[in-house]
Amino acid sequence: MAIIEKRRLCGGTFFTLLLQARKPRKGIRQRYMSAKDGLSEPEMLIALAKVILPEFSAPIDSMEATIKGNAYDYKSCKSAGGTYFPFGDSAALQTFDDRVKNDYRSALISMSGLIDAFIDAGGSIKKDERLVRALVELVCLDDTIDHERAFYINESGAPSKKTDLFTLSDISFQPFLLGVFHFAVCRTEGNTIGQETFDAWCPSQGGGQRIYTATLGENLSRPIHLSYCGLTAPADEAKFTNANFNEGAAEPKEQAASENVPPSETQQIVNDHPAFFNINVTGNHNSFFNQVDTVIIQNGERKDER
Numbered sequence: 001m002a003i004i005e006k007r008r009l010c011g012g013t014f015f016t017l018l019l020q021a022r023k024p025r026k027g028i029r030q031r032y033m034s035a036k037d038g039l040s041e042p043e044m045l046i047a048l049a050k051v052i053l054p055e056f057s058a059p060i061d062s063m064e065a066t067i068k069g070n071a072y073d074y075k076s077c078k079s080a081g082g083t084y085f086p087f088g089d090s091a092a093l094q095t096f097d098d099r100v101k102n103d104y105r106s107a108l109i110s111m112s113g114l115i116d117a118f119i120d121a122g123g124s125i126k127k128d129e130r131l132v133r134a135l136v137e138l139v140c141l142d143d144t145i146d147h148e149r150a151f152y153i154n155e156s157g158a159p160s161k162k163t164d165l166f167t168l169s170d171i172s173f174q175p176f177l178l179g180v181f182h183f184a185v186c187r188t189e190g191n192t193i194g195q196e197t198f199d200a201w202c203p204s205q206g207g208g209q210r211i212y213t214a215t216l217g218e219n220l221s222r223p224i225h226l227s228y229c230g231l232t233a234p235a236d237e238a239k240f241t242n243a244n245f246n247e248g249a250a251e252p253k254e255q256a257a258s259e260n261v262p263p264s265e266t267q268q269i270v271n272d273h274p275a276f277f278n279i280n281v282t283g284n285h286n287s288f289f290n291q292v293d294t295v296i297i298q299n300g301e302r303k304d305e306r
Contacts, residue, residue: 104157133217
């Protein structure tokens with residue numbers, strides 16, 4: 001990879017890396033036929049906006065083209081995402097900063113909901129680990145971040161310093177993403193500080209789609225061991241958007257290649273009998289039912305077997 005003189009963590013570069021860890025998407029043909037998967041870049045950015053501002057509302061249909069353009073400009077660090085998104089709203093960011101510092105669990109629940117909805121965590125490809133390694137390396141390489149700078153990356157809400165990330169191996173996934181995102185969007189330099197970094201990661205294709213080609217994280221020699229805090233967002237927080245973004249609508253000429261996925265990543269779930277289901281949970285230490293050996297749900301009725 002070419003040497004990057006400026007490596008910067010900001011909202012746009014965080015979002016660019018986050019997109020690399022998305023759940024597998026439906027094929028392009030399915031999305032053009034309106035078989036939406038809810039994993040588009042605008043929908044994911046709306047989810048990030050709701051981490052900052054839980055009451056953030058989904059856009060109306062007529063705003064679709066504008067929102068898609070705003071999402072691209074934010075990812076490429078050209079702007080703070082326009083007036084619709086809160087990433088350039090100083091009052092919203094101050095409220096988010098206070099929430100992280102004084103009501104950490106609430107902010108952590110919001111980030112956990114986003115991860116549940118969008119991120120391929122725990123899969124065999126290890127997208128979650130790749131994301132964490134990339135973010136750790138980026139923080140360490142960003143020479144504009146003071147070594148004493150606080151990152152709220154611990155489940156307890158206690159801060160760690162940048163210097164801690166030079167040796168950190170055991171990382172709790174949800175708190176780590178929240179803490180790095182919090183720093184990225186609240187730093188005073190703004191989102192455009194990462195434009196040179198984005199250009200190096202996703203080289204211009206002369207107006208075509210810009211593909212993420214960086215290998216950030218691969219140079220990190222130490223092992224990273226991930227854990228998961230197991231928080232689940234309430235139903236109203238987990239429902240990020242009601243918008244239905246038509247992937248076949250007009251898009252900016254330079255759109256990230258992460259919007260296109262190989263056919264091998266196509267997934268389709270068909271349930272011919274949605275009213276009848278069985279859920280079996282086994283084991284003595286599961287995150288939903290403590291000390292329950294088996295949980296069977298049939299026709300909406302729960303039966304515990306201990």
